[in-house]
Amino acid sequence: MVDKGRYQRLVERLIYLSHTRLDIAFAVNVVSQFMHNPTEEHMLVVRRILSYLKTTLGKGILFKARKELEINGFSDADYPGSITDRRSTSGYCVYPGGNLVSWGSKKQTVVARSSAKAEFRAMALSLCEVLWLKIILEDLKIQIQGPIGIRCDNQTAISIAHNPVRHDKTKHFEIDKHFVKEKLEAGLIQLPYVPSEDQVANILTKGLPANRFDDLTNKVEMYDIHSIV
Numbered sequence: 001m002v003d004k005g006r007y008q009r010l011v012e013r014l015i016y017l018s019h020t021r022l023d024i025a026f027a028v029n030v031v032s033q034f035m036h037n038p039t040e041e042h043m044l045v046v047r048r049i050l051s052y053l054k055t056t057l058g059k060g061i062l063f064k065a066r067k068e069l070e071i072n073g074f075s076d077a078d079y080p081g082s083i084t085d086r087r088s089t090s091g092y093c094v095y096p097g098g099n100l101v102s103w104g105s106k107k108q109t110v111v112a113r114s115s116a117k118a119e120f121r122a123m124a125l126s127l128c129e130v131l132w133l134k135i136i137l138e139d140l141k142i143q144i145q146g147p148i149g150i151r152c153d154n155q156t157a158i159s160i161a162h163n164p165v166r167h168d169k170t171k172h173f174e175i176d177k178h179f180v181k182e183k184l185e186a187g188l189i190q191l192p193y194v195p196s197e198d199q200v201a202n203i204l205t206k207g208l209p210a211n212r213f214d215d216l217t218n219k220v221e222m223y224d225i226h227s228i229v
Contacts, residue, residue, distance in 0.1 A: 075122045089205045094130055
């Protein structure tokens, strides 16, 4: 065991920082799950996050002026990611106007019995976020043209969203299914397929090898200003 108060103070600061540092969001999500019973192993992970931040002080998301006024989202889930309770982690990235401004990494509240169910719950979570951003933009008198694209790399989850037939495989997530289906039929969203190698939300659902991690940070246009000439 370690000093719980010290651990909590460190993790609380990392949670605050993860709102602007996409690259640490998943790791911070993991260490925040042990706030009430931290051990030396958990503190070691926190120290590694701090060490990483120390070497990447200038890293951040690059915002560019773009002409398009549309919202695009990416949705992903890791099945079954947690080794402690086998719950999956949902991740999403939302691009209004072509720039990444919203993301999230959240552990699912129940154990998913298939990868499609885990992906579908992540899809519903990202849908809530894109609809919220759409309302914010409309309040600012910015009209979004056309349906919002939520990109998913699980074709089974996309098929379930388009298939109105109820069957036993979907009874465990009926609410999420009808929520997504309702917005899909209303023409508010569309669900294009994206290959797993281009799924940028993958960085928010699991720990990745260094080369894959660097590739995804580049795809979300996250750069170190100290290395830009």
